[in-house]
Amino acid sequence: MTVSEAAERVGLTTYTLRWYEQEGLVEPVDRDSAGRRRYSDQDVDWLVLLTRLRRTGMPVRDMRRYAELARQGDRTLGERRALFEAHRDRVLARIGELEEDLKVLNYKIDIYEKMERELL
Amino acid sequence: MTVSEAAERVGLTTYTLRWYEQEGLVEPVDRDSAGRRRYSDQDVDWLVLLTRLRRTGMPVRDMRRYAELARQGDRTLGERRALFEAHRDRVLARIGELEEDLKVLNYKIDIYEKMERELL
DNA sequence: GCTTGACTTCGAGTGTGCTCGAACTGGAAC
DNA sequence: GTTCCAGTTCGAGCACACTCGAAGTCAAGC
Numbered sequence: 001m002t003v004s005e006a007a008e009r010v011g012l013t014t015y016t017l018r019w020y021e022q023e024g025l026v027e028p029v030d031r032d033s034a035g036r037r038r039y040s041d042q043d044v045d046w047l048v049l050l051t052r053l054r055r056t057g058m059p060v061r062d063m064r065r066y067a068e069l070a071r072q073g074d075r076t077l078g079e080r081r082a083l084f085e086a087h088r089d090r091v092l093a094r095i096g097e098l099e100e101d102l103k104v105l106n107y108k109i110d111i112y113e114k115m116e117r118e119l120l
Numbered sequence: 121m122t123v124s125e126a127a128e129r130v131g132l133t134t135y136t137l138r139w140y141e142q143e144g145l146v147e148p149v150d151r152d153s154a155g156r157r158r159y160s161d162q163d164v165d166w167l168v169l170l171t172r173l174r175r176t177g178m179p180v181r182d183m184r185r186y187a188e189l190a191r192q193g194d195r196t197l198g199e200r201r202a203l204f205e206a207h208r209d210r211v212l213a214r215i216g217e218l219e220e221d222l223k224v225l226n227y228k229i230d231i232y233e234k235m236e237r238e239l240l
Numbered sequence: 241g242c243t244t245g246a247c248t249t250c251g252a253g254t255g256t257g258c259t260c261g262a263a264c265t266g267g268a269a270c
Numbered sequence: 271g272t273t274c275c276a277g278t279t280c281g282a283g284c285a286c287a288c289t290c291g292a293a294g295t296c297a298a299g300c
Contacts, residue, residue, distance in 0.1 A: 034266050036277050056221045081232035088225045095218050101176045105208045112201035154296050156247055
């Protein structure tokens with residue numbers, strides 16, 4: 001599929017797709033006879049995984065590292081697993097943090113509700 | 121307390137504390153006779169609240185809006201509550217998103233473990 | 241009374257992750 | 271065969287949230 005079709009599927013812009021490729025997050029995508037990118041389903045799968053990592057706050061730098069490891073095949077499986085485990089821990093910590101902050105938010109909302117009632 | 125003491129307490133730098141003031145996230149802080157900022161406990165409490173909001177991903181723009189409302193006193197209680205409720209919903213959505221992504225992460229880790237065992 | 245060090249303001253610079261404009265190209269529709 | 275559209279590259283620009291350097295001030299310790 002074309003870059004714009006791929007962009008639509010993964011929920012990124014065509015700009016970003018080209019930029020990801022340039023940044024080494026994605027293998028150079030196949031081209032048609034006119035030099036236009038042709039994305040395969042595997043390309044899209046990879047991009048979807050990247051968007052997940054990105055959404056969880058993984059820096060582009062780490063995503064690139066991961067992409068490099070993936071390119072080197074099975075011998076980097078352990079390293080890739082370690083990278084994911086470390087990231088999972090960060091995501092868990094982040095969820096914990098958000099839940100803490102949510103408590104404060106809820107507390108504040110309660111306070112405001114009480115104050116609003118008292119002002120009637 | 122001084123700007124550096126306040127910075128230490130809230131976990132921000134002195135640069136950021138001055139910048140927050142400049143950006144209107146914080147009321148102009150009291151000064152001593154030499155023109156140096158003197159932070160009160162209330163100032164610190166306010167800053168701590170701001171760091172929570174910030175950590176949950178609230179844009180500085182919205183924090184400024186909240187600060188402006190707070191300055192206007194009780195008549196903006198409803199608006200402040202609404203602002204917090206909307207933000208709470210975003211935080212909840214974000215937690216949900218992270219939990220989804222966490223599943224993918226765990227799935228990937230499992231796959232890697234399996235593949236590593238098979239390669240022995 | 242001099243040094244030191246933490247403060248002040250101001251404007252400029254940084255890092256991250258895109259986002260876009262300009263100039264060009266090539267295949268498809270009419 | 272011209273128009274049109276979606277693609278191409280390249281470098282520049284942008285939004286956000288800080289971060290810092292420079293030049294100056296002031297109180298406290300020696």
